[in-house]
Amino acid sequence: xxxxxxxxxxxxxAGAGVLGARSAFAQGKEIVVSxxxxxxxxxxxxxxxxxxxxxxxxxxxxxxNTAPQRRxxxxxxxxxxxxxxxxxxVPISDAYLLNTNGAVDVIDFGKIPNGSDLVPAIKLPYFxxxxxxxxxxVYNPNYIxxxxxxxxxxxxxxxxxxxxxxxxxYEDYMQMASLLATxxxxxxxxxxxxxxxLKQVNQPKVYESHQQIAAGFKGEEIWIACxxxxxxxxxxxxxxxxxxxxxxxxxxxxTFGVVMPKRATHKAEAYEYFNALLDPKQLAELCQxxxxxxxxxxxxxxxxxxxxxxxxxxxxxxxxxxxxxFLAANTAGMLEWWNKSFV
Numbered sequence: 001x002x003x004x005x006x007x008x009x010x011x012x013x014a015g016a017g018v019l020g021a022r023s024a025f026a027q028g029k030e031i032v033v034s035x036x037x038x039x040x041x042x043x044x045x046x047x048x049x050x051x052x053x054x055x056x057x058x059x060x061x062x063x064x065n066t067a068p069q070r071r072x073x074x075x076x077x078x079x080x081x082x083x084x085x086x087x088x089x090v091p092i093s094d095a096y097l098l099n100t101n102g103a104v105d106v107i108d109f110g111k112i113p114n115g116s117d118l119v120p121a122i123k124l125p126y127f128x129x130x131x132x133x134x135x136x137x138v139y140n141p142n143y144i145x146x147x148x149x150x151x152x153x154x155x156x157x158x159x160x161x162x163x164x165x166x167x168x169x170y171e172d173y174m175q176m177a178s179l180l181a182t183x184x185x186x187x188x189x190x191x192x193x194x195x196x197x198l199k200q201v202n203q204p205k206v207y208e209s210h211q212q213i214a215a216g217f218k219g220e221e222i223w224i225a226c227x228x229x230x231x232x233x234x235x236x237x238x239x240x241x242x243x244x245x246x247x248x249x250x251x252x253x254x255t256f257g258v259v260m261p262k263r264a265t266h267k268a269e270a271y272e273y274f275n276a277l278l279d280p281k282q283l284a285e286l287c288q289x290x291x292x293x294x295x296x297x298x299x300x301x302x303x304x305x306x307x308x309x310x311x312x313x314x315x316x317x318x319x320x321x322x323x324x325x326f327l328a329a330n331t332a333g334m335l336e337w338w339n340k341s342f343v
Contacts, residue, residue: 030059031269034073035089037064038211039234039290044089047286052276058269066168067094068335074261078103083263086270092255093171095127096324097331104259111271114278117297121321122255128274129295130258131287133228134251134311134319135172140223140241147245151180154224155198163204164213164222170338171331175252175322176226185252186326188334195342206343214240228254233291233308246311250318257295 033049035041041064049060063085065073070088075098077083090098098104104126109115115128122129137148143162144153154163165173177198178184178191198204205222207213214235216222229251232244258277260270277283280298287294288305301309311319 028057028059029053029266029269029272030061031086031266031273032061032063032084033087033089033273034063034065034070034085036066038209040210043286043290047282047289048276048279052279052282053273067091070094071098074098074103074259075101078262080263082265083261085261086264086266087273088259088261089130089256090127090259092122092124092127092129092257093322093324093327093331095124095257095259097328098259098261099124099126100325100328103262105262105264105267107260107274108271112274112278114275114280114296114298118278119295119297122253122257122295127259128257128277129255130277130283131230131290131292132253132255132295133230133292134246134253134315135176135226136229136232136251137245137247138217138225138227138232138235138242139245140217140220141243142241143220143223147243148224149245149248151176151226151247151249154204154226155194155201157201159224160202161205162221162223163198163202164207164216164225165204165343166207166209166213166225166227167338167343168209169227170335170342171327172252172254173226174334174338179249179252179320183249185320186323186330188330192337192341199342214238217242228292230291230293230309237291246315246318248318250320251315253319253321255295256292 035044054060067090070090071094074085074088106125107128118129122132137153139148174191175185177194178187181187181190181194205216207216210231213225217235218240229244232242235242258274260267264270278296280296283294283296284299284301287299287301287309291309293309
């Protein structure tokens with residue numbers, strides 16, 4: 001071949017390679033998912049994202065942060081031409097707040113085949129429920145021989161210096177204190193008074209995350225706290241010396257799921273992600289690992305793990321659903337009070 005022909009042929013081959021790469025790239029699917037970090041994200045990857053999406057060539061860009069940071073970002077981007085997030089994992093109360101502020105899309109559940117049998121009580125038009133649990137007493141049975149039956153045990157002076165709380169669950173602790181004081185979840189004045197009593201009487205140790213409070217139990221820094229039933233069972237499975245007890249006052253229901261930010265770029269992919277989250281087989285495996293209850297009735301949990309996760313009829317009668325409108329209006333003030341007056 002003459003030099004000019006050779007160069008031309010080389011360019012043609014290179015061009016074909018570039019076009020082939022572009023074509024392959026175009027076929028790949030990319031999505032930006034905002035989620036909590038730690039073992040919550042690890043399990044999301046292990047049981048859902050990797051086997052159902054990444055193994056098929058998806059590129060998942062993970063934006064890991066706290067729930068308040070996630071809320072702030074979605075609200076800040078709602079008026080932009082294009083946002084940075086396609087899917088956000090949130091508690092149901094945050095979904096309500098984001099929707100009230102026009103920051104998330106209404107969900108077309110017809111595009112989510114695995115979402116055809118969700119628990120009706122926790123499904124909202126703009127929120128795909130995924131997992132739920134209840135806020136209960138977690139304690140070390142080596143030091144607390146009789147299972148606590150009341151939230152008031154956290155205020156018991158004999159546990160001074162041995163009570164734990166987590167910063168990221170300020171709403172849950174305020175609801176717990178209100179429930180103990182009044183039988184209702186949202187009496188802020190009563191909750192604040194009760195929590196200040198706890199601070200004065202028992203000087204609770206403050207942790208930032210589930211992992212840190214689990215380490216506090218394992219190191220015997222604390223003997224009693226409140227957390228989700230699911231987390232207490234996880235801790236016990238991982239060798240932390242804890243048990244879980246349902247309080248006679250009842251328990252607040254907490255639901256976790258996903259929303260689609262208003263300015264999401266990859267909306268078709270977001271729907272595929274939603275469907276993957278609710279895959280019955282993978283969701284059953286996830287729940288057996290993390291002890292949360294599945295939001296889909298298609299998922300069947302049986303055996304010993306199922307008995308631990310599921311609530312008795314008597315417990316179900318004492319479950320309380322938060323007032324999302326109240327939380328949306330007051331969560332910022334609750335966080336400010338918590339940071340300034342309690343921790």
